[in-house]
Amino acid sequence: MSILFGYVKSEGVRGIDASINRNGGQAESSQTKGGDIDVSPKTSSDQVGHMIKDAMRKILGDAATAVFFKILENRKGLTPTEIANRPEDFSTLLRDFFGSGADAIERYLILTMSHEFGSRFSSRSFLEVVHEIVGGGNESG
Amino acid sequence: MSLAERLTDSEAKVRILALYHGQPDAQLSISDLRSDLDLPQREIREALRDFLGIGLLRSEPAYFLDQTRDGELQQDLIREMQADRLKSQEMPWRKSRQRMDIPLLDGLVPHGFPAPASLLVLAEPECEKEVLCQQVAAAVWARGQMVIYATTEQDPHGVKLAISGMAGEGEESIMFLDMFSPQGEIPSTVELSEHPTDLTDVSIALAKLIERGAGLLILDSCSTLLDLNGADSTLKFLTSLTVRCMKKGCSLLLTLNRKAYEVAVVSRFQALADGIIELKADEDVFTGITTYLRISKLRGTGFDSRWIEYQVIHGMGFEKKEV
Numbered sequence: 001m002s003i004l005f006g007y008v009k010s011e012g013v014r015g016i017d018a019s020i021n022r023n024g025g026q027a028e029s030s031q032t033k034g035g036d037i038d039v040s041p042k043t044s045s046d047q048v049g050h051m052i053k054d055a056m057r058k059i060l061g062d063a064a065t066a067v068f069f070k071i072l073e074n075r076k077g078l079t080p081t082e083i084a085n086r087p088e089d090f091s092t093l094l095r096d097f098f099g100s101g102a103d104a105i106e107r108y109l110i111l112t113m114s115h116e117f118g119s120r121f122s123s124r125s126f127l128e129v130v131h132e133i134v135g136g137g138n139e140s141g
Numbered sequence: 142m143s144l145a146e147r148l149t150d151s152e153a154k155v156r157i158l159a160l161y162h163g164q165p166d167a168q169l170s171i172s173d174l175r176s177d178l179d180l181p182q183r184e185i186r187e188a189l190r191d192f193l194g195i196g197l198l199r200s201e202p203a204y205f206l207d208q209t210r211d212g213e214l215q216q217d218l219i220r221e222m223q224a225d226r227l228k229s230q231e232m233p234w235r236k237s238r239q240r241m242d243i244p245l246l247d248g249l250v251p252h253g254f255p256a257p258a259s260l261l262v263l264a265e266p267e268c269e270k271e272v273l274c275q276q277v278a279a280a281v282w283a284r285g286q287m288v289i290y291a292t293t294e295q296d297p298h299g300v301k302l303a304i305s306g307m308a309g310e311g312e313e314s315i316m317f318l319d320m321f322s323p324q325g326e327i328p329s330t331v332e333l334s335e336h337p338t339d340l341t342d343v344s345i346a347l348a349k350l351i352e353r354g355a356g357l358l359i360l361d362s363c364s365t366l367l368d369l370n371g372a373d374s375t376l377k378f379l380t381s382l383t384v385r386c387m388k389k390g391c392s393l394l395l396t397l398n399r400k401a402y403e404v405a406v407v408s409r410f411q412a413l414a415d416g417i418i419e420l421k422a423d424e425d426v427f428t429g430i431t432t433y434l435r436i437s438k439l440r441g442t443g444f445d446s447r448w449i450e451y452q453v454i455h456g457m458g459f460e461k462k463e464v
Contacts, residue, residue, distance in 0.1 A: 058159035059149065061211065064218045071222060097222055101149025108155045
């Protein structure tokens with residue numbers, strides 16, 4: 001089962017290489033000949049969730065991130081691995097807490113995903129990017 | 142603006158946070174940051190200025206993360222998020238939420254004050270609680286709502302002038318009950334006056350004013366009523382007044398000297414109020430008096446309970462003091 005995203009391989013985002021935690025990411029995806037990405041649906045959902053949590057940890061620090069995700073779970077019933085399936089709920093809570101800061105956080109998350117998936121999503125919204133990653137996976141499954 | 146928003150309100154801030162949290166010991170020059178972040182220089186400089194301002198970053202010899210301050214800010218952020226959780230416990234009978242239009246207070250209650258509500262200002266004498274009352278009166282009046290101002294410690298004329306100074310013309314929308322002048326047996330400068338020992342007459346006078354559709358009743362200060370009538374009578378009067386106000390959709394702002402009474406008495410007042418605003422003053426030989434405000438209770442919405450240092454600007458009121 002493979003998904004051909006068809007995105008142009010990113011050259012990486014300067015300044016983000018040092019701050020991205022790649023744990024669990026590279027082993028789950030592989031680049032095909034044409035620069036396309038091969039990601040299974042389960043892997044991409046899990047991967048997106050963990051990637052978002054890691055990125056949030058980078059922004060907020062460990063303690064505040066733990067509380068944020070606890071509240072996310074209590075209020076929205078959302079664990080990190082489920083974010084990819086319900087990114088709207090995650091985005092709503094971001095806006096509740098961070099107000100206008102939610103936009104900047106989402107842009108950072110998009111950069112992180114672009115870097116991790118080797119693709120350019122910069123002109124898309126956070127919700128579009130997540131839906132595309134996960135939705136694309138479901139279509140091919 | 143909340144701390145969460147302040148920390149993340151630009152892409153440069155988010156990227157800088159991520160950069161330093163990824164490498165907590167990094168020491169980066171401005172050109173390193175410009176090169177790493179690939180963002181407009183102006184945006185980077187603004188982010189750095191703000192982070193230096195709150196002590197998150199230090200700048201000598203290069204920009205580095207103050208990890209102790211970072212830990213403190215994370216704890217503040219956690220408190221802010223936990224306070225925000227309380228908003229889901231909103232009380233169904235509340236009609237609405239309102240901003241006070243006083244940045245110092247609104248900054249502590251990001252989703253607005255429940256309305257109507259009874260708020261108790263517990264203050265030390267040096268804290269100028271009367272200025273806060275006048276500022277709230279001016280803000281409510283500026284929204285086009287009628288205000289009842291019952292004063293026991295100040296001549297209404299002086300209060301009127303102070304509110305006019307904050308709100309401009311139009312203090313006619315503020316109705317005074319003068320309980321100050323009768324204590325000195327001097328003629329009142331306003332239409333309504335009652336002696337604070339005549340709680341029945343005070344109650345009747347206030348009831349008539351509330352019926353006229355006021356949005357806020359200020360009683361400054363309950364300490365006078367307590368001194369003259371004792372705790373039981375005063376609390377009975379205030380309970381009745383609170384019920385009457387809530388039924389009519391009129392919020393209530395009460396004040397009390399927080400140092401003058403036994404803890405048990407103050408606790409009874411605290412239990413009566415929906416919200417408590419505390420004012421305290423610290424004295425230091427070198428720096429003089431420093432005043433602080435915090436919200437220690439607010440039913441029905443989330444709030445930040447930290448002590449905030451404030452200053453009183455004459456003609457304007459309470460303002461957060463930038464440290």
